Every structure is written in C-alpha cells, then in structure tokens.
Amino acid sequence: MRRRANSVPPRDFDQCIKILGCILLLVLSFVVGKLIYLQVVTASSLSAEAQQSRSNAIVLQAKRGTIYDRNGNVLAMSKECATFYCNPEEVDDPNGAGDVFEEVLGGESKNYVSRMRVQGTFSYISRQVDSDDADEIEQKLKEKGIKGIYRLKDSKRVYPYGAIGSQVLGIVGIDGDGLTGLEYYYNDILKGKNGTMYLETGQGGTPIAGGHSEVDEARDGTDIVISLDIDIQRVAEETIVKGTEQYKADSGSVMVTDPTTGEILAACSTPLFDVTDTSTIEEGATSLKLVSSSYEPGSIFKVLTAAIGLESGSVSPMDTFSVPGGVRVGDDIVRDDDGRTETMTMDLREILRRSSNTGIALVTQNEIGETNFANGVSAFQIGQATGIDFPGEVQGMVKQLNQYDGASIGAMSFGQSLAIPLVQMVKAVGSIANDGTLVTPHFLVSKGGEEVTWDPVGTSVSKETADAVTDMMRTVVQSGTATAAQVKGYDIAGKTGTGEQADENGYIEYKYVSSLIGFAPADNPKVLVYVGLNGTPYLASSSSAPLFSTIMSEALSDMGVEPSS
CATH class of the missing domain: 3.40.710.10 (DD-peptidase/beta-lactamase superfamily)
Structure with a gap:
C-alpha cells in the first residue's frame, strides 16, 4: 500500500503529543506557583500596598495631660480645636478658599492658596484653629460651594496664667511633642499616644463618599501636679x-x-x-x-x-x-x-x-x-x-x-x-x-x-x-x-x-x-x-x-x- 504524502507516522505523532503535554504542564505549574506566591507568600504585603494606594493616613492628636500647680491651679491644658486639610487635586476654588481663611484667621490669602497647590494628595491648610473660627470657616466654604477641604478634630495647648512659668512649663510643638522645660522632660507621661484615621480614596487620592474608613483612636496623656506656686x-x-x-x-x-x-x-x-x-x-x-x-x-x-x-x-x-x-x-x-x-x-x-x-x-x-x-x-x-x-x-x-x-x-x-x-x-x-x-x-x-x-x-x-x-x-x-x-x-x-x-x-x-x-x-x-x-x-x-x-x-x-x- 502506498503511503500518503506529508502524513505523520504514528510514532512521531505520539512524540509530539508528549512534548506538547510537557509544555502545557510546565506552563500550568508556573501559573499555579505564581498564584501560590501571590496569594500566600506576598498576600499581606500586596494587600497593604493596595490599601495604601487607596487610602490616606491622618494623625489624630492625643490630648496632652494637664499640668497643675501645687494648689490645683491649671497651668497648661489641651483645648479642643480643629485642623483643616485638603486634597490639592480635588480643591475646585483655591483662591476663593484662601480668601475665606484670610478673612477668618488673618494672614495672606496667597499663603493658604500655596498649600492647596502643592504636589500630592494631602496637605495641611491651617492647624490648631479655634473651634469658633473653624465653624465660621466651614460655613463660609459651604456658602461658596468650595469642595475638597476637610476638617479634622485637633487639640492645642493653652495657658490660663499666660506667660507666668513659661520657662518651667516649656513649649509644645505643633505635632504635640514637648520641646523644652517640663513639657519636654515629662513628654512620655503627658503626651499619651496619637491615633490614626485611614480614609479610603479613589483615583487621584480623592476621598470616596461613603468609602471605608478605619480609626485607631488616640489615647490621652496623663495629668501631673508640679510643686510650683x-x-x-x-x-x-x-x-x-x-x-x-x-x-x-x-x-x-x-x-x-x-x-x-x-x-x-x-x-x-x-x-x-x-x-x-x-x-x-x-x-x-x-x-x-x-x-x-x-x-x-x-x-x-x-x-x-x-x-x-x-x-x-x-x-x-x-x-x-x-x-x-x-x-x-x-x-x-x-x-x-x-x-x-x-x-x-x-x-x-x-x-x-x-x-x-x-x-x-x-x-x-x-x-x-x-x-x-x-x-x-x-x-x-x-x-x-x-x-x-x-x-x-x-x-x-x-x-x-x-x-x-x-x-x-x-x-x-x-x-x-x-x-x-x-x-x-x-x-x-x-x-x-x-x-x-x-x-x-x-x-x-x-x-x-x-x-x-x-x-x-x-x-x-x-x-x-x-x-x-x-x-x-x-x-x-x-x-x-x-x-x-x-x-x-x-x-x-x-x-x-x-x-x-x-x-x-x-x-x-x-x-x-x-x-x-x-x-x-x-x-x-x-x-x-x-x-x-x-x-x-x-x-x-x-x-x-x-x-x-x-x-x-x-x-x-x-x-x-x-x-x-
């Protein structure tokens, strides 16, 4: 019987099938290995990276402990206030917002505007704003329809006796750390532990309305009594x-x-x-x-x-x-x-x-x-x-x-x-x-x-x-x-x-x-x-x-x- 031209002998055909099977098995093994690596070995880190790319972390300041004198007089205490921040890519009217901050807080509008035009998705505009002023700013921003500016609960140090005892008490920095005096020496006692708020954001860092947020609450500092009269x-x-x-x-x-x-x-x-x-x-x-x-x-x-x-x-x-x-x-x-x-x-x-x-x-x-x-x-x-x-x-x-x-x-x-x-x-x-x-x-x-x-x-x-x-x-x-x-x-x-x-x-x-x-x-x-x-x-x-x-x-x-x- 005459053999048809270009036909594959059965033995060669079986060999091709085996080679193809090996190739498919290798590909499948690689895919499975990659899946195991992604889902088991690097799952937590990838999840964290994904979360980080979709969230902004904001520090929640702990309330510092109060400092009393020997007779119970309050020498230094933390008062609730507000901090304003923004996503510069989201603010739709920086100039209008700058005018609002200038009107309420003083200073120059251009300085506030510059903080709303920085690179990135997060920027502080004004920190430790008195609550009454913060309420007024919020109302004026709402009336102007300005978006992309947010308010955050904060606290700041106040001194009922003014400048008296300043050297002994010392200075607290904007981030809540004692820098001099007893505020520095006893910072670990007074400071407490700051918390963190994570906001879920979309593309460009814009907070997602109704998106998931996670709060690690701040723990307030400890009060102290000092010997000063x-x-x-x-x-x-x-x-x-x-x-x-x-x-x-x-x-x-x-x-x-x-x-x-x-x-x-x-x-x-x-x-x-x-x-x-x-x-x-x-x-x-x-x-x-x-x-x-x-x-x-x-x-x-x-x-x-x-x-x-x-x-x-x-x-x-x-x-x-x-x-x-x-x-x-x-x-x-x-x-x-x-x-x-x-x-x-x-x-x-x-x-x-x-x-x-x-x-x-x-x-x-x-x-x-x-x-x-x-x-x-x-x-x-x-x-x-x-x-x-x-x-x-x-x-x-x-x-x-x-x-x-x-x-x-x-x-x-x-x-x-x-x-x-x-x-x-x-x-x-x-x-x-x-x-x-x-x-x-x-x-x-x-x-x-x-x-x-x-x-x-x-x-x-x-x-x-x-x-x-x-x-x-x-x-x-x-x-x-x-x-x-x-x-x-x-x-x-x-x-x-x-x-x-x-x-x-x-x-x-x-x-x-x-x-x-x-x-x-x-x-x-x-x-x-x-x-x-x-x-x-x-x-x-x-x-x-x-x-x-x-x-x-x-x-x-x-x-x-x-x-x-």
Missing part, C-alpha cells in the same frame, strides 16, 4: 526682671524651694519668654541658668566651708583667729571687700557676718586642710548633678583632691576657683536648713493622681553642725552683709555672695555674680530662696539682698507661715 512664681519673675534692669545685670536667676522636701515653689532666669507667643524668643530664654550654666558661687560658699570646718572637728564655734588685712593664697594676696588693713580677731560667726575672704581662707588653709575640705565638698555633693527633673543640667567644674594646687582650697573656701550650676548651692544649703539631710530639688509631685516619692539622697553634716551654722547665718541677716534681706516679723538665716566673673584674660573688675541664699523661719525652715544677679557691678548687700526680701516675703505668706513677732 503660681503666685510665688509671678512675684519671682516680676522681681528678677526689675532687679536685672535696676542693677544693670546681664541676667538674673531665682529659685524658691521647700528645703525639707526639695519641692521647687518657683524658678526662673532672665531673659524670660512668653509661651503663648513663641514667634520671638531671645537666646537662652528657654533654659534655667540655675540648672544649665555654671558660675563661681562666691561668698555664699562660705556657709559650706564653715560647716565643713565644724563637721570635721577642725574648728569650733568658740575658736578665734587672728586675721590680717591680707592672706596669701597661692601667688595672690587675698583681701576683704571693706578694704581693711589692720589685723582683727574673728571667730567663724564674725567671719561669716563680715563675709571675710581673708578669714575663711586663713581658717581653711591653716586649720581645715585639703583632705577635710575635699571630703566636705564631696559630702555636700558639689560638682555632682543634683538629679533635678529639668532638662539641660550640667555638673560644673570642681577640682578633686588630687588636682589641688597651692591656691585651691584658699580660693575655693570663698567660692572661687570652681564653677557650678547654682541649683547645687540650693541643694547644699537646703541640707543645712534640713538638719544635714540632702534632698533633690524637683518639680513633679504626682502623676495620674499618684504621689511621686523623692527619697533623701545623703547627709552632708550632722544636725549639730547644721544648727550651729544656721545660727551664724542668722547673725549675717541681723547685723551683717544681709541686713537688706530682712522680712519684718520673721527669723531669717542667710548669706550673701559677691563672686568675681572671669573671662579668658582673668577676673573682670566690677563684674560680679551677686547673690543671696537663705531660709526661714531659721529654727523650722519652710522656705529657701536663692537670688542671683550675673554680671552686675553691685555688691550682693545692695542688690540681691532687697530682691531676696521681696520674694521671701511673698513665699512665706503664700505658704501660710505666720510671723514670729
């Missing part, structure tokens, strides 16, 4: 601002505490700023110089030197010393501010009353000695961070025993040759008022209704030493360099300090850190006040002393301390 704070700020100007100082600082607990009743340093208007803030205004800047403390340090001498047993209150007009300290001759040239007999009380540099240097070099002095400085925790709950604390520069030279203890005895933030002196002298017990200066009293405990952090001297030094400090106020610090009817213990300021060329003539630190009532202290003027040509007795009197008078009254006479 707003009335003492107000007087402290007013007094130091006037004093800085009156006594031609570069800056001034105040801290008021309860020395038995360490609670800070008032604190400030110039320049101040207004937290309700942060458009203009002078350099350094957001920090407390008492915490963040180091200075030579001057003669207020003599309180600690006297205590060190008594505590170490090197001297006693009854010991007298023959004090010449000048005492050699290293290569220098130290003299007293009163220009005395003759030799005088003095005990520790008289040395403090006169604020005698020669007397305290003589006693320190001849009687106390380097080891006792260094141990005493360490016991007062000078040169160590206090642990104050405020940002920016520095440790200062204080020589250790192995760094002493021939001039060290003589100069340090009256507050030179060391530089510290003056909050360390508040803590150290506070321990004299507190029978020798050291406590941490602090602001936080309670959070979320629960009291915060601040334990003692050491002992500087014995009660006997503290009592003896307190009695000497009484004399300073009664008849010494601090008579202008007196408050009628109250028993006050205090000490002035006039420390020379230095630059790279040495000490500057007639440029002092003039300060006064003291507490009252002397036998049962409830209030401690530090006042310092930096870069003033005036001695402490005629500058910081009267400022101290004004602030101490207010603090004693506000704390309910009755006069003793």
Whole structure:
C-alpha cells in the first residue's frame, strides 16, 4: 500500500503529543506557583500596598495631660480645636478658599492658596484653629460651594496664667511633642499616644463618599501636679526682671524651694519668654541658668566651708583667729571687700557676718586642710548633678583632691576657683536648713493622681553642725552683709555672695555674680530662696539682698507661715 504524502507516522505523532503535554504542564505549574506566591507568600504585603494606594493616613492628636500647680491651679491644658486639610487635586476654588481663611484667621490669602497647590494628595491648610473660627470657616466654604477641604478634630495647648512659668512649663510643638522645660522632660507621661484615621480614596487620592474608613483612636496623656506656686512664681519673675534692669545685670536667676522636701515653689532666669507667643524668643530664654550654666558661687560658699570646718572637728564655734588685712593664697594676696588693713580677731560667726575672704581662707588653709575640705565638698555633693527633673543640667567644674594646687582650697573656701550650676548651692544649703539631710530639688509631685516619692539622697553634716551654722547665718541677716534681706516679723538665716566673673584674660573688675541664699523661719525652715544677679557691678548687700526680701516675703505668706513677732 502506498503511503500518503506529508502524513505523520504514528510514532512521531505520539512524540509530539508528549512534548506538547510537557509544555502545557510546565506552563500550568508556573501559573499555579505564581498564584501560590501571590496569594500566600506576598498576600499581606500586596494587600497593604493596595490599601495604601487607596487610602490616606491622618494623625489624630492625643490630648496632652494637664499640668497643675501645687494648689490645683491649671497651668497648661489641651483645648479642643480643629485642623483643616485638603486634597490639592480635588480643591475646585483655591483662591476663593484662601480668601475665606484670610478673612477668618488673618494672614495672606496667597499663603493658604500655596498649600492647596502643592504636589500630592494631602496637605495641611491651617492647624490648631479655634473651634469658633473653624465653624465660621466651614460655613463660609459651604456658602461658596468650595469642595475638597476637610476638617479634622485637633487639640492645642493653652495657658490660663499666660506667660507666668513659661520657662518651667516649656513649649509644645505643633505635632504635640514637648520641646523644652517640663513639657519636654515629662513628654512620655503627658503626651499619651496619637491615633490614626485611614480614609479610603479613589483615583487621584480623592476621598470616596461613603468609602471605608478605619480609626485607631488616640489615647490621652496623663495629668501631673508640679510643686510650683503660681503666685510665688509671678512675684519671682516680676522681681528678677526689675532687679536685672535696676542693677544693670546681664541676667538674673531665682529659685524658691521647700528645703525639707526639695519641692521647687518657683524658678526662673532672665531673659524670660512668653509661651503663648513663641514667634520671638531671645537666646537662652528657654533654659534655667540655675540648672544649665555654671558660675563661681562666691561668698555664699562660705556657709559650706564653715560647716565643713565644724563637721570635721577642725574648728569650733568658740575658736578665734587672728586675721590680717591680707592672706596669701597661692601667688595672690587675698583681701576683704571693706578694704581693711589692720589685723582683727574673728571667730567663724564674725567671719561669716563680715563675709571675710581673708578669714575663711586663713581658717581653711591653716586649720581645715585639703583632705577635710575635699571630703566636705564631696559630702555636700558639689560638682555632682543634683538629679533635678529639668532638662539641660550640667555638673560644673570642681577640682578633686588630687588636682589641688597651692591656691585651691584658699580660693575655693570663698567660692572661687570652681564653677557650678547654682541649683547645687540650693541643694547644699537646703541640707543645712534640713538638719544635714540632702534632698533633690524637683518639680513633679504626682502623676495620674499618684504621689511621686523623692527619697533623701545623703547627709552632708550632722544636725549639730547644721544648727550651729544656721545660727551664724542668722547673725549675717541681723547685723551683717544681709541686713537688706530682712522680712519684718520673721527669723531669717542667710548669706550673701559677691563672686568675681572671669573671662579668658582673668577676673573682670566690677563684674560680679551677686547673690543671696537663705531660709526661714531659721529654727523650722519652710522656705529657701536663692537670688542671683550675673554680671552686675553691685555688691550682693545692695542688690540681691532687697530682691531676696521681696520674694521671701511673698513665699512665706503664700505658704501660710505666720510671723514670729
């Protein structure tokens, strides 16, 4: 039989079928594998990408916790307001909308319009708008038929007492984070947790009417109570601002505490700023110089030197010393501010009353000695961070025993040759008022209704030493360099300090850190006040002393301390 032309032999035909089947099987396997990969391996990520392409995520600001003063007065709170945003691709009349925002909020229409013409599908137009203004904007936009602009619930910080306490409270940024002060230090407590709203959008990012939206609710922050007394704070700020100007100082600082607990009743340093208007803030205004800047403390340090001498047993209150007009300290001759040239007999009380540099240097070099002095400085925790709950604390520069030279203890005895933030002196002298017990200066009293405990952090001297030094400090106020610090009817213990300021060329003539630190009532202290003027040509007795009197008078009254006479 003749075979037909071009016919495929059965064996070859079977082979073709097998090859085709293999190809189909490979294709099918690839498709199935791809489906498994897409539906199982990458399903979640693809879903998220799809959701992201069809949604806008908007932050819902948590309401920050309220800050109260010790008497329950609201110092900072969050108030409900509104934020306006848009999809720039959807806004049908940017110029008309800009005119509405300008009319209600002020500013220039073009600035609002520019925010509606940015690239992308989301843009803020105006944030933290007062609710009444937001209602008016919404109504006017509706009347004009302008679309594509949306309102979002928001909150902002308000301050019932205005600018008072701005440095301590600090600034909160537009995104709800604390930037300075206690708002920054306790941000994790106050802030809470922001939420998120996801809006389903169509092509171009336009929100879909009736589309799916998902809200992760914000969790509000925790309220705190701080130790400030707003009335003492107000007087402290007013007094130091006037004093800085009156006594031609570069800056001034105040801290008021309860020395038995360490609670800070008032604190400030110039320049101040207004937290309700942060458009203009002078350099350094957001920090407390008492915490963040180091200075030579001057003669207020003599309180600690006297205590060190008594505590170490090197001297006693009854010991007298023959004090010449000048005492050699290293290569220098130290003299007293009163220009005395003759030799005088003095005990520790008289040395403090006169604020005698020669007397305290003589006693320190001849009687106390380097080891006792260094141990005493360490016991007062000078040169160590206090642990104050405020940002920016520095440790200062204080020589250790192995760094002493021939001039060290003589100069340090009256507050030179060391530089510290003056909050360390508040803590150290506070321990004299507190029978020798050291406590941490602090602001936080309670959070979320629960009291915060601040334990003692050491002992500087014995009660006997503290009592003896307190009695000497009484004399300073009664008849010494601090008579202008007196408050009628109250028993006050205090000490002035006039420390020379230095630059790279040495000490500057007639440029002092003039300060006064003291507490009252002397036998049962409830209030401690530090006042310092930096870069003033005036001695402490005629500058910081009267400022101290004004602030101490207010603090004693506000704390309910009755006069003793």
